[in-house]
Amino acid sequence: MREVELFFGPQHLGMVGNFSITLNVEGDKILKATADPGFLHRGFEKLMEYRTWMQNFPLVCRINVVEPDHMEMVYAMAVEKLAGIELPERAEWIRSIYLELARVGSHLFGLWAYSNMLGFDTVAQWAMYHRDLILDLFEELTGGRVYHIYIWPGGVRRDFPEGFTDRMVETLHSIGKCVPDYNNTFFNNPLFYERTRGIGKVSREEAEKWGGVGQVLRATGKPFDIRKVEPYAAYDKVDFDIPTREEGDVYSRIMVIRDEMIESVHLIFKLIEGLPKGEVYNKVPNPFKWKIGEGESYVRVESSRGELGLYLVSDGGDKPYRVHFRTPSYSHGLTILEKALEGANISDVGNIMISMYVVAPEIDR
């Protein structure tokens, strides 16, 4: 049969985000896939070299639309490590609660993208609605819906308002009540099962060889999670599980995402129970005159997609000298996706891509 070159994206119904894949196909079988990013390159890392340490906060959260909060966290952590800032205990716990809430919101967004791609429009609408309920909580806490700029070096911007944790629990319960509905319509649906089982397989050895993290690795049975490997915030003070699956296909990745969402909600309840009292913010120097001594640091957090790292260099000035984000989608979208698509069917491109949680703004930066 004749080999044809096919351009998949950047505008395509079956994928989300400005990302393109060039496919060499024979019939509907993919022989070779070449990822083509760059439709969203905004040069954030260079822009950040022109702004002071504090001015960069509105920038970092805009790097990844889907999960601005982990971006804030990783940048704040890097600055704290360079400047040697200590945190009050309550701030650590609040950060953990806030990040877990962000993880649930981000996973619901991911579920929207995935079920929408697969044609389960009802589930997609549910997921988007439930994400909106979480955004309402963020709005009450920070004043912003999507970009919050809540985490600062030295702590968080403000304490939880009166009765906020109760409203959070209430909202999470109302979302949790719908889990059986999600299961009946989507996760236990034979259509979903047939469409995902055995597709886009990545073995554990392959995932490790190609730099896989997050769900890609956890779906192969490896409980690799930065929250356990290198605990930050208050994650070492509470107990939680890391959901894993064995098969490494699309089905296991989506199921890991579902289980993670449920685990995150349980974790939030545990964190609220143990939330200590006290200050939430340690004063930092005047941001206009703040200079950080020479040095470099690499910090990482577990974002909803996997290991999110930041390499930050200071030359002793009031601005960063070099910023480099290690985003999970980078390896997933540019290395693993290319290999996983080889031999797959054209109709599964979006399926495999979104199950790996490839988010274009994270790759391009």
Next chain:
Amino acid sequence: MNKKNLIEELKLTFADIRVNEDKNDTIKIHAKKEQVKTILLYLKNYGYDHLALVSCVDWINKKEFELIYILTSYNDNNETYKETGDIYLKTKISRDKSEVETVIGVFENAEPYEREIHELFGINFRGHPRLIPLFLEREYDVPPFRKDFDTRKYVEDFFNSIPVIPEEKA
């Protein structure tokens, strides 16, 4: 104990490398660019099997680039890794003759990182299978992430003037 052993072994195995620890106890290995690949392979066999990041810093005043390879481990039960944490491997390359050998043979996921550094800093990676543009849309005289590339000046020059469209020959 494991940490000390590792540092000693590294110093014995490789000549001319400098190993030091910073205030956060991170191990930093300074090596020549020819040694990078072998050291990475050595550390990979030692259990540092996850290359988290390859990054580049332009130290324009010293007229050199610094490449940084950050190594961590997938196996969090690894006793040595538990003690040492991440390892930074650094190498310096002259700005005038910026060329270095690729490490794809050791860590396959270094491929897009090297491609990005080639595009944004203009460093040539010998042996890389496809050093084609990754992100950028147009060509630049100076690779844009170098320190002598002024973003604001470029924007003013490029977007504030109406570009001349070359006449097409009939």
